Amino acid sequence: MKITILGSGTCGSQLPGVTNRFPPAFLVEWDGEKLLFDCSEGVRFRLEKAGYYYADLHHVAISHCHPDHNALVHYVQSVCCWNGWAGPPNPEINIYTTNQIVDEFPTIWKFFTPDDPDRSRHNWPKLKFHAMPDANPSIKIGSGTLTAVKVYHGFGKTDAISFRLETPDGVFAYSGDTGECSGIREICRDADVFICEASARIGDLKNPVNYGHLHPKIVGEIAKEANVKKVIFFHYTGLDSDEAMIADCRSSGYDGELICGKDFEVHELSANLV
Numbered sequence: 071m072k073i074t075i076l077g078s079g080t081c082g083s084q085l086p087g088v089t090n091r092f093p094p095a096f097l098v099e100w101d102g103e104k105l106l107f108d109c110s111e112g113v114r115f116r117l118e119k120a121g122y123y124y125a126d127l128h129h130v131a132i133s134h135c136h137p138d139h140n141a142l143v144h145y146v147q148s149v150c151c152w153n154g155w156a157g158p159p160n161p162e163i164n165i166y167t168t169n170q171i172v173d174e175f176p177t178i179w180k181f182f183t184p185d186d187p188d189r190s191r192h193n194w195p196k197l198k199f200h201a202m203p204d205a206n207p208s209i210k211i212g213s214g215t216l217t218a219v220k221v222y223h224g225f226g227k228t229d230a231i232s233f234r235l236e237t238p239d240g241v242f243a244y245s246g247d248t249g250e251c252s253g254i255r256e257i258c259r260d261a262d263v264f265i266c267e268a269s270a271r272i273g274d275l276k277n278p279v280n281y282g283h284l285h286p287k288i289v290g291e292i293a294k295e296a297n298v299k300k301v302i303f304f305h306y307t308g309l310d311s312d313e314a315m316i317a318d319c320r321s322s323g324y325d326g327e328l329i330c331g332k333d334f335e336v337h338e339l340s341a342n343l344v
């Protein structure tokens with residue numbers, strides 16, 4: 071399994087003293103498959119920079135509707151242009167996401183594209199939506215199995231999910247945005263790699279049960295309890311230093327591998343290392 075960090079950042083940039091990082095996106099590859107986790111603004115430029123044809127994706131998992139994770143309309147428009155101007159065309163994209171996005175995407179699409187609300191003209195890729203987890207508790211993608219669980223986020227008013235991908239190379243878990251809930255503790259059980267958000271600042275103990283973001287120490291508590299081998303933080307502001315975040319997380323007693331993810335890092339996971 072190869073994990074490419076395309077965005078370890080947040081919805082904000084130009085913070086004082088902080089190196090800019092792109093909003094969330096992760097490309098996971100195994101056994102000839104590619105799955106993009108979150109489809110944030112400008113993800114095509116980052117795919118290109120990482121050495122990929124941006125339009126060559128057939129599987130996209132989107133954790134929730136917030137714009138720093140979900141710029142699907144923009145991505146689909148760019149694939150349409152690729153299909154018409156370059157090719158080979160991408161005929162179909164599978165999208166694994168929340169009920170809310172599945173239900174409301176047609177309205178959003180019509181807002182952006184009133185000239186072709188049904189995508190009947192042009193070179194649009196066919197979009198196949200898979201609502202998770204109610205309609206699809208798990209889905210096979212090649213040799214992998216993708217599962218999802220509902221998590222608490224946006225005061226509980228935002229339909230948000232975390233993902234787990236089990237492959238012959240090992241288990242990958244992705245938090246999306248979440249606060250404290252049973253779902254996040256369940257989805258990362260025995261994971262080899264857990265990409266976990268840490269949007270809340272060190273000491274912001276209310277956030278996990280209020281708006282719904284995790285701070286470093288609670289991520290450590292979750293990872294320790296779930297027997298996670300490696301945690302990669304993402305979605306942190308950078309206002310706390312990496313060293314302070316690691317120390318705060320370690321104060322939970324978590325002693326597995328732990329890093330603050332950076333854009334364009336590549337992490338490998340293979341069966342003989344598991």
Ligand SMILES: [Zn+2]
Nearest residue numbers: 134136223247
């Ligand atoms: Zn969010």
Ligand SMILES: [Zn+2]
Nearest residue numbers: 136138139247
């Ligand atoms: Zn977010």
